[in-house]
Amino acid sequence: MVNKAQNSANLDSSKAGSLVCVGTGIALAGQITTIAKSHIENADVVFAALPNSIADQWLASLNPNIINLQQFYVDGMPRTECYQNMVNAILTEVRTGKNVVGAFYGHAGVFAWAPHESIRIARSEGYSAYMEPGISAEDCLYADLGIDPGTVGCQAFETSQLLFYKHTVDPASLLILWQIGIAGDHTFTTYDSDINKLELTVQFLNQWYDNDHEVIVYEAPFLPTQTVRMDRIKLKDLAKCKLSMISTLVIPPAKKLELDHETLAMFGLKAADLTSHQEKRTEITEVN
Ligand SMILES: C[S@@+](CC[C@H](N)C(=O)[O-])C[C@H]1O[C@@H](n2cnc3c(N)ncnc32)[C@H](O)[C@@H]1O
Structure with a gap:
């Protein structure tokens, strides 16, 4: 050893x-x-x-x-x-x-x-x-929000990196955006939210999510005197929302997982071969 x-x-x-x-x-x-x-x-x-x-x-x-x-x-x-x-x-x-x-x-x-x-x-x-x-904050998030990243898969990005680079968002899985409070900052000098940049972030996310899609602003408590923040808001209201350096944005899926029939065929399988257990795993349970 x-x-x-x-x-x-x-x-x-x-x-x-x-x-x-x-x-x-x-x-x-x-x-x-x-x-x-x-x-x-x-x-x-x-x-x-x-x-x-x-x-x-x-x-x-x-x-x-x-x-x-x-x-x-x-x-x-x-x-x-x-x-x-x-x-x-x-x-x-x-x-x-x-x-x-x-x-x-x-x-x-x-x-x-x-x-x-x-x-x-x-x-x-x-x-x-x-x-x-x-x-990590992400570990706390799964516990507090009652979300299992294995249910439909999970993507996590630093928000500005998602904005500035060509990542591929999968709206059928869970999306976690770190540092949402300073979305769109390229200077690395700011610690405050910019409402214009947050509005542009919402527009960017509209590629995959409607304005009325429910998102969750999450903040885990550092101290026993604090309570967990898990504010469910509409995506369009994000810029109005008070965000800080410790806010993380959780975006639940906007569409259902789709079966990949080609890969199933590669494994000699059809949709009907998937057990009800496997199907069950892809159902998102309502978060708290
Ligand atoms: C530089 S990262 C540090 C993350 C830290 N190493 C961890 O393991 O959680 C800072 C980002 O983590 C997330 N974060 C930090 N503290 C948090 C908290 N108490 N609740 C929710 N998210 C938090 C926020 O997205 C924040 O912008």
Whole structure:
């Protein structure tokens, strides 16, 4: 058996310094895995990107040697540059021979560039570096909305990337749009919604979804004092809706799955050969 650390670098096992990036989950303290918590407790230094100061305090109770990554967000500086500065800071500590942990809210590897990049560079330099999974906003979404991504399939995009590149949307499956609050931003400097850009986003989505199609604005609570947001609105009302940097848009399917008779024939099957169980799996259950 090769463990993660052994498998994580082009290993010069004598090289001091390591990096483990962990997710801390969304809900405060309760969604972290035992292994992630143990990495944090035993680290020489923990770089933290958590959603609020209460989470920062909780993390400091596990390990007082915290460097808060929020300091790298500078007004007006493109986030791409802020993220690069985070990576540089993390690697500086690894290179001094410390056992470094990057603690990122949610899943450290989901819509998060800095942890992947830090691990990539650390490994290329021969350090042990790997990631432990965490509970992401998407995981919370499936639980809170009662949606199973396996029912009709699921697509997920960063909203501006969907707008700016030629992706293919499948309106028969579930669509999850991350960073809907800053849809249409190309500068990476804004943290606020732009109503005009949201209206253009709605027009773009009209290729597949009617204006009256129901969509869900989802926000999972970070703190026990907060409640889950799952606002069902008509697509046409999206631009009027208050969106933030933590909003995720969920678009249920607009049409039924269609059988692919050609591929069924390749497998020597006809529609009638599909069991009622398989048919049942493609029925979307009403979400809460
Ligand atoms: C940079 S990504 C970070 C995602 C994070 N790594 C995770 O695992 O959930 C930020 C985006 O994640 C989603 N997100 C973050 N926090 C959320 C929350 N509490 N509820 C719903 N979506 C959230 C939003 O789409 C937001 O724009």
